[in-house]
Amino acid sequence: MASINSNFLKLKAGYLFPEIARRVKAFSDANPDKAARIIRCGIGDVTEPLPAAVRNAMHEAIDEMGVRESFKGYGPEQGYEFLRQAIVDHEFAGLGISADEVFISDGSKCDTGNILDIFGKGNVIAITDPVYPVYVDTNVMAGNTGDADEKGAYAGLVYLPCNAENGFVADLPQERVDLVYLCFPNNPTGAVATRAQLEAWVNYAKENDTVIFFDAAYQAFVQDPTVPKSIFEIEGAKDVAIEFRSFSKNGGFTGVRCAYVVIPKTVSGKAEDGTRVPLHQLWSRRHSTKFNGASYPVQKGAAAIFSEQGQAEVKALVEHYMGNAKLLVAAAKSAGLAVFGGENAPYVWVGCPAGMTSWDMFDKMLGEAQVVITPGSGFGAAGEGWFRISAFNSRANVEEVCRRLHVVLG
Numbered sequence: 001m002a003s004i005n006s007n008f009l010k011l012k013a014g015y016l017f018p019e020i021a022r023r024v025k026a027f028s029d030a031n032p033d034k035a036a037r038i039i040r041c042g043i044g045d046v047t048e049p050l051p052a053a054v055r056n057a058m059h060e061a062i063d064e065m066g067v068r069e070s071f072k073g074y075g076p077e078q079g080y081e082f083l084r085q086a087i088v089d090h091e092f093a094g095l096g097i098s099a100d101e102v103f104i105s106d107g108s109k110c111d112t113g114n115i116l117d118i119f120g121k122g123n124v125i126a127i128t129d130p131v132y133p134v135y136v137d138t139n140v141m142a143g144n145t146g147d148a149d150e151k152g153a154y155a156g157l158v159y160l161p162c163n164a165e166n167g168f169v170a171d172l173p174q175e176r177v178d179l180v181y182l183c184f185p186n187n188p189t190g191a192v193a194t195r196a197q198l199e200a201w202v203n204y205a206k207e208n209d210t211v212i213f214f215d216a217a218y219q220a221f222v223q224d225p226t227v228p229k230s231i232f233e234i235e236g237a238k239d240v241a242i243e244f245r246s247f248s249k250n251g252g253f254t255g256v257r258c259a260y261v262v263i264p265k266t267v268s269g270k271a272e273d274g275t276r277v278p279l280h281q282l283w284s285r286r287h288s289t290k291f292n293g294a295s296y297p298v299q300k301g302a303a304a305i306f307s308e309q310g311q312a313e314v315k316a317l318v319e320h321y322m323g324n325a326k327l328l329v330a331a332a333k334s335a336g337l338a339v340f341g342g343e344n345a346p347y348v349w350v351g352c353p354a355g356m357t358s359w360d361m362f363d364k365m366l367g368e369a370q371v372v373i374t375p376g377s378g379f380g381a382a383g384e385g386w387f388r389i390s391a392f393n394s395r396a397n398v399e400e401v402c403r404r405l406h407v408v409l410g
Helices: 006-010 016-030 052-065 081-091 108-118 133-141 195-208 279-290 296-304 308-334 358-369 395-409
Strands: 102-105 125-129 157-161 179-183 211-215 241-246 259-262 268-270 276-278 339-341 347-351 386-390
Touching (some): 006 133, 016 358, 052 296, 081 102, 081 296, 102 279, 108 133, 108 211, 108 241, 108 259, 108 279, 125 133, 195 211, 268 279, 308 339, 308 347, 358 386
Parallel strands (some): 125 157, 179 211, 211 241
Antiparallel strands (some): 102 259, 241 259
16 A cells, blocks of 8 residues: 655644635535625735736737747746846846846745755754744645644744734744744735844854745835845845745736745755755756746746836736725724734734634624634634734725724724
8 A cells, every 4th residue: 555645644624725715615605695795805815907018928928829930838947038037137136146046936835835845854944923824834744843732833843923022023043943934024914024133034044054935925015115125135145045936916926826936056055964055956956857837928927027017017006905905904903903014015914802712703704794814823823813804805895894894893
């Protein structure tokens, strides 16, 4: 009989968002008269159409695929040069990043999980709490943890609590760690790290020979010009950090799928014999072996984001979603709830009313208001007592959510 990867059996229940979908379906089936009223503010999925610049570029690419002379078969696994260079020119100008340090993929969710392929066993791994569940679950699957306790915390991981007292920005570890996951602007809390805080993280990484996984999927939503959008804005980060970015939220690519990883050639890890090995070459080898590259039409569409028209349309999308966030922040505050996020990120992190758990709040909002939120405990033990509202929606839906929030909690 074929044996299985028993690490999967350590995973707690279902992945958060399928579990939310299951509960919403159960409610809809039991209350068909209310199903049509449901407004989903749980999963961070965009709602507005793809920018015209993107659509036009993809149409042109499809036309190219219909002509023998311009047809494209397998492309370079690492991504087409036109997209990699556009990313460097527009997102990392002056930061010393070269186009061959950018790897195009089909999503940051995949990348943040797949990156573990190039790291060995026995690394001490730190994650913030609350945290994007993929970081934890993929480490469990890879065998980097022990079992979970009654609160869902896995043995072998170093948890860095984020709370109202530290502004939901984790303090530096008290011990030495090999790998640390940082996400700014943060999912789920919407918190951002200041330049000084990121400098402290880079200094820690250099002193402790730590690699930082910096998830910047929401960098386009930063409104404060003093907040760094890339870890590579910090001196020394090119020696210790890998950055993950996505076109999903700023360009509306959640259903199109395109993202990228930046791995400077100067960041390295240690082989079993103690020699230093550039992580860039390991990821390039892994990428070429397990991935055939994002499709040509998708990459052409992604490149169009950096055109003058594309930049204007993306700016309008960001303004739309951040306008939604502003309304949600105001509504939650007027209901007397504690609120974080929503200023530099499309997520609003809200404290539950006294005495309610995060899943209690989920049930209350679904049952009484037909609004789907995300319970904070689904992001880790430190998320208990909080819930996340996504600003990815139409303006009309967000205005209605604000009204219903007042009815339920006013």
